[in-house]
Amino acid sequence: MDSLPVSSAPVPAVIERARTFTRPALEQAVSRLHPDLARVCGYYFGWCDAEGTPTHGRGSRSLQACMVMLAAEASGEDPQVALPGAVAVELLHNFTLLHDDIIDGDTIRRGRPAAWVTFGTGTSLLAADALWAAALSALIEVPGTAGRAAARALNTSMGVIINAVAGEAVFDRTPAAEIDVDAYLAICETKGGELLGTAATIGTLLAGGPADQARSLREAARHAGAAWQATNDLENIWGNVALVGKPGFQDLRQRKHTLPVIAALQSEHPSSRALRGLLDRKELDKADLTLAADLIEEAGGRAFTERVAHDRLSRALDTLAVMSLPDTVHQNLATLLDFTVTRRPRTPSGKE
Amino acid sequence: MDSLPVSSAPVPAVIERARTFTRPALEQAVSRLHPDLARVCGYYFGWCDAEGTPTHGRGSRSLQACMVMLAAEASGEDPQVALPGAVAVELLHNFTLLHDDIIDGDTIRRGRPAAWVTFGTGTSLLAADALWAAALSALIEVPGTAGRAAARALNTSMGVIINAVAGEAVFDRTPAAEIDVDAYLAICETKGGELLGTAATIGTLLAGGPADQARSLREAARHAGAAWQATNDLENIWGNVALVGKPGFQDLRQRKHTLPVIAALQSEHPSSRALRGLLDRKELDKADLTLAADLIEEAGGRAFTERVAHDRLSRALDTLAVMSLPDTVHQNLATLLDFTVTRRPRTPSGKE
Numbered sequence: 001m002d003s004l005p006v007s008s009a010p011v012p013a014v015i016e017r018a019r020t021f022t023r024p025a026l027e028q029a030v031s032r033l034h035p036d037l038a039r040v041c042g043y044y045f046g047w048c049d050a051e052g053t054p055t056h057g058r059g060s061r062s063l064q065a066c067m068v069m070l071a072a073e074a075s076g077e078d079p080q081v082a083l084p085g086a087v088a089v090e091l092l093h094n095f096t097l098l099h100d101d102i103i104d105g106d107t108i109r110r111g112r113p114a115a116w117v118t119f120g121t122g123t124s125l126l127a128a129d130a131l132w133a134a135a136l137s138a139l140i141e142v143p144g145t146a147g148r149a150a151a152r153a154l155n156t157s158m159g160v161i162i163n164a165v166a167g168e169a170v171f172d173r174t175p176a177a178e179i180d181v182d183a184y185l186a187i188c189e190t191k192g193g194e195l196l197g198t199a200a201t202i203g204t205l206l207a208g209g210p211a212d213q214a215r216s217l218r219e220a221a222r223h224a225g226a227a228w229q230a231t232n233d234l235e236n237i238w239g240n241v242a243l244v245g246k247p248g249f250q251d252l253r254q255r256k257h258t259l260p261v262i263a264a265l266q267s268e269h270p271s272s273r274a275l276r277g278l279l280d281r282k283e284l285d286k287a288d289l290t291l292a293a294d295l296i297e298e299a300g301g302r303a304f305t306e307r308v309a310h311d312r313l314s315r316a317l318d319t320l321a322v323m324s325l326p327d328t329v330h331q332n333l334a335t336l337l338d339f340t341v342t343r344r345p346r347t348p349s350g351k352e
Numbered sequence: 353m354d355s356l357p358v359s360s361a362p363v364p365a366v367i368e369r370a371r372t373f374t375r376p377a378l379e380q381a382v383s384r385l386h387p388d389l390a391r392v393c394g395y396y397f398g399w400c401d402a403e404g405t406p407t408h409g410r411g412s413r414s415l416q417a418c419m420v421m422l423a424a425e426a427s428g429e430d431p432q433v434a435l436p437g438a439v440a441v442e443l444l445h446n447f448t449l450l451h452d453d454i455i456d457g458d459t460i461r462r463g464r465p466a467a468w469v470t471f472g473t474g475t476s477l478l479a480a481d482a483l484w485a486a487a488l489s490a491l492i493e494v495p496g497t498a499g500r501a502a503a504r505a506l507n508t509s510m511g512v513i514i515n516a517v518a519g520e521a522v523f524d525r526t527p528a529a530e531i532d533v534d535a536y537l538a539i540c541e542t543k544g545g546e547l548l549g550t551a552a553t554i555g556t557l558l559a560g561g562p563a564d565q566a567r568s569l570r571e572a573a574r575h576a577g578a579a580w581q582a583t584n585d586l587e588n589i590w591g592n593v594a595l596v597g598k599p600g601f602q603d604l605r606q607r608k609h610t611l612p613v614i615a616a617l618q619s620e621h622p623s624s625r626a627l628r629g630l631l632d633r634k635e636l637d638k639a640d641l642t643l644a645a646d647l648i649e650e651a652g653g654r655a656f657t658e659r660v661a662h663d664r665l666s667r668a669l670d671t672l673a674v675m676s677l678p679d680t681v682h683q684n685l686a687t688l689l690d691f692t693v694t695r696r697p698r699t700p701s702g703k704e
Contacts, residue, residue, distance in 0.1 A: 032511075034518035099481065103474035122455035125477065126518055129451065129484075133511040136488065140504045148500050152492045159384075159485040166386035166478055 011061075012345040014332040018066035018086065019059075021079065025087045029134045033127070040119050040127035044094060046110060050118045058110040063340050064089035067199035068206075070336060071217055074329050075209025084138045085150055085202040091135035092154060093195055096161065098128035103165070106250065132158075142206065150202045157198035164190035171257050176265035179257060185226060185308070188259070192232070193225015196340065213323065217333070220319040224337040227312035230305050231341050233258035237293050238302065249289040255279060259308065264301030271298035313341045363413075364697040366684040370418035370438065371411075373431065377439045381486045385479070392471050392479035396446060398462060402470045410462040415692050416441035419548055420555035422688060423569055426681050427561025436490045437502055437554040443487035444506060445547055448513065450480035455517070458602065484510075494558065502554045509550035516542035523609050528617035531609060537578060537660070540611070544584070545577015548692065565675065569685070572671035576689040579664035582657050583693050585610035589645050590654065601641040607631060611660065616653030623650035665693045 030041045042048040046059030065086035072082035079086070100106070101114040102121055108114060116124040139151035167187050171179055200217035204210070236251045237260060251258050264275055275295040278288060296302060316337045320330060339345060382393045394400040398411030417438035424434035431438070452458070453466040454473055460466060468476040491503035519539050523531055552569035556562070588603045589612060603610050616627055627647040630640060648654060668689045672682060691697060 034515040036518050036522065037514070099477060103477060105474075121473070122457075123518075123521070125451060125455060126514055130511065130514045130518075132481075132484070133507055133514060136507045137504075137511065140500070140507060148492070151503070152489075155485055155488045155492060159482065159489065162389070162478055162482045162485060163386040166388050166475075166482075169475070170388065 010345050012335045012339050014070070014335050015062055015066050015339060018069055019062045021069060021083070022062065022065045022086045022090055025083055025138075026090055029087060029091060029138065032134070033130045036123060037127040037130045040098075040115050040124055041094070041131060043112075043118065044098060044109070044115050044127075057112060060090060060094060061340075062090060063336065064093050064195055064199040066336050067196055067217075067221060068203035070329060070333050071200045071203025071209065071214070072207035074213060074217065074323075074325050074333070075204055075207035077207035077209070079203075082203045082206040084142050084147070085199070085206045088135040088138040088150070088154055089195060089199045089202065091131045091138065092158065095128045095131040095135065096195070098124055098131070100165075102128075104254070139202070146205050146208065150205045153198050153201045153205065157194050160190060161194050164194070172255075174257070176257050176262050179262050179266075181259075181262060181266070184257075184259070184262060188229035189222050189226040191225070192227075192229035193222035196225055197221035216319055216323050220316045220333070220337060223312045223316035223319060224340045227309045227316065227341040230259050230309040230312065231343075233260055234302065234305050234309065237296065249286075249293070252279075252289050252292055253284060260296050260301035260305045262301075263304035264296040264299035267299045267301070269299040271295040275299060309341060313338065316341075362697050364687045364691050366422070366687050367414055367418050367691060370414045370421055373421060373435070374414065374417045374438045374442055377435055377490075378442055381439060381443060381490065384486070385482045388475060389479040389482045392450075392467050392476055393446070393483060395464075395470065396450060396461070396467050396479075409464060412442060412446060413692075414442060415688065416445050416547055416551040418688050419551035419569075419573060420558075422681060422685050423552045423555025423561065423566070424559035426565060426569065426675075426677050426685070427556055427559035429559035429561070434555045434558040436494050436499070437551070437558045440487040440490040440502075440506055441547060441551045441554065443483045443490065444510065447480045447483040447487065448547070450476055450483070452517075454480075456606070491554070498557050498560065502557045505550050505553045505557065509546050512542060513546050516546070524607075526609070528609050528614050531614050531618075533611075533614060533618070536609075536611070536614060540581035541574050541578040543577070544579075544581035545574035548577055549573035568671055568675050572668045572685070572689060575664045575668035575671060576692045579661045579668065579693040582611050582661040582664065583695075585612055586654065586657050586661065589648065601638075601645070604631075604641050604644055605636060612648050612653035612657045614653075615656035616648040616651035619651045619653070621651040623647040627651060661693060665690065668693075 026045070027047070030038050030045070033041065039048065039052045042052065043050055046057030047054065049055050049057070068082050068086040068089055069079035072079045097109065098115055101109055102116050102125060106114055107117050112118075115127065119127070136151055136155065139147055139154055141147065142150065164187050168191065171184055171187065197218035200221050201214045204214035204217065233251065236258065237249065239248065252261070261279075264272055266272075272295075275292060278284070278292050278295065281288065284292070317334055320333050320337070323330070325333070335345070378397070379399070382390050382397070385393065391400065391404045394404065395402055398409030399406065401407050401409070420434050420438040420441055421431035424431045449461065450467055453461055454468050454477060458466055459469050467479065471479070488503055488507065491499055491506055493499065494502065516539050520543065523536055523539065549570035552573050553566045556566035556569065585603065588610065589601065591600065604613070613631075616624055618624075624647075627644060630636070630644050630647065633640065636644070669686055672685050672689065675682070677685070687697070
């Protein structure tokens with residue numbers, strides 16, 4: 001399996017800071033695993049190649065770790081108090097991706113063959129499990145009630161995400177015409193935003209911040225998560241392969257009921273019927289997939305999904321705007337949420 | 353995939369009591385999962401068939417739950433205080449089996465097609481993950497320091513088990529002649545006894561019992577676990593298929609370096625060389641597997657493994673014998689450890 005070209009798109013300074021902040025503690029957590037599992041994790045994090053030789057591959061976006069830090073700063077604390085939280089959410093995020101690739105049969109992640117392709121399903125599954133145990137461990141070891149509450153928040157969030165993944169699978173086997181778009185969006189919000197929202201909760205808890213701040217940050221994060229899922233669905237059809245790090249049309253090939261597809265199949269536009277006929281075919285070649293993308297666009301699926309992404313990102317930023325936060329923290333949070341959705345740093349004007 | 357005949361071997365009363373004790377709380381925990389995941393778990397626990405229709409299938413042996421209860425009673429408490437612990441270890445035990453079947457590619461469990469065969473890898477993996485989250489949740493929700501310590505013990509134990517599974521895989525690809533048998537036995541002890549030992553720790557913690565009692569019970573459990581792994585290796589070659597609930601020779605077919613195989617390949621007996629030649633063949637049919645079993649026995653692999661099983665069970669019972677425990681609790685613990693290894697209730701004389 002060939003690697004994809006990897007984009008070196010610029011990353012906002014606040015994200016870069018989160019990566020630098022968490023990297024030593026992440027490496028330490030991974031170094032405690034069995035060497036075979038540590039190698040899978042190192043490969044997945046972009047620290048080494050499949051043989052364990054150090055590289056500078058594309059790794060996690062570190063959005064969750066960044067949220068933990070900013071939530072601590074929003075509570076007026078040094079992010080250092082929340083380091084175990086930043087490590088825990090990063091470890092857990094990567095656990096979910098490792099399992100997702102196995103569940104979905106996705107063969108490419110971060111521009112490289114997925115871990116299960118490179119190391120086999122068993123070893124990847126085990127490495128992922130090890131990351132989960134390490135994530136919980138990072139929080140359970142924090143003394144005092146905050147550590148316990150944070151561990152509880154992380155574990156609860158896992159249960160919620162797992163149920164959402166199961167819920168999404170139900171939508172994939174439900175005829176698109178019968179899918180309730182709001183129910184589908186609720187799943188998107190959880191899949192894309194639950195862990196980011198929990199990162200806000202954990203950062204606030206570890207910094208001893210107020211519960212209402214955690215709630216607002218969590219709400220903003222969940223809106224951004226929904227916007228990100230919608231954007232992800234768009235990228236999978238019309239995205240820049242190098243930026244995305246995955247081959248195009250994967251979702252369409254697997255007949256996934258993503259938002260653009262659902263919206264297109266529920267529209268009254270004549271292209272909707274043509275799309276349905278096309279997707280009912282057994283095999284889809286490259287030309288069929290390109291045609292399907294065009295039909296989805298003609299039937300309004302792309303525009304609908306773009307509106308959802310735009311609307312949810314606006315709601316995320318509006319939620320932030322009414323919080324009373326120090327200016328720098330506010331700007332950094334806005335940058336984080338914007339980057340979560342767009343994958344691009346904001347320009348100084350605050351627009352893309 | 354056909355089901356195997358399921359044995360209705362009698363179960364000691366103390367085990368039956370643990371099943372009855374935990375069942376309602378287990379059902380409640382599973383009912384909180386997404387229905388598709390709850391069905392996988394119900395099937396795996398032997399509560400329903402693949403369509404969700406209630407059955408009385410063969411389920412978990414409930415050894416871990418039984419240990420939690422007895423550890424609480426050894427601390428002079430009603431087992432009720434330790435119910436969350438009993439539920440947590442049962443959930444986690446079944447999580448490990450669900451993942452193990454995927455990792456090992458085992459197609460039969462408890463006399464039925466394995467969950468991944470029936471429901472697919474993705475759904476089974478997700479159901480297992482949900483069990484883990486539910487297990488941690490059961491303990492994190494227990495108020496006070498005991499709940500936190502118990503959650504920590506469970507999570508730490510998972511990390512230890514995961515590393516041991518990775519370690520076992522290394523032994524499978526190491527030439528049998530080069531395997532250090534003591535190092536291999538240490539892995540067996542962890543794979544077979546870590547969760548049972550942690551069940552003892554958790555039961556003692558939740559009942560506020562003394563740390564030295566927890567340590568002794570844990571030691572006894574780890575010895576029994578090693579004995580169980582050795583017995584399991586024997587059963588896989590010479591066992592009663594109905595009692596075991598798995599097809600015979602699975603380990604041999606997969607060229608696993610189990611204890612009888614390692615011991616036989618390291619022996620000086622002429623059959624050892626014949627065995628090596630046989631196992632180097634690409635394909636093994638039923639006659640080859642039967643011949644391999646005979647060669648292992650001739651080379652002393654069976655007798656060695658039986659000695660290990662016998663010795664480790666004796667050490668487990670000796671560890672119990674020097675503890676100062678109420679008579680009934682002592683007898684019940686001895687019954688539990690004995691049944692863990694032999695799968696048969698002890699006769700009144702205490703012998704098989």
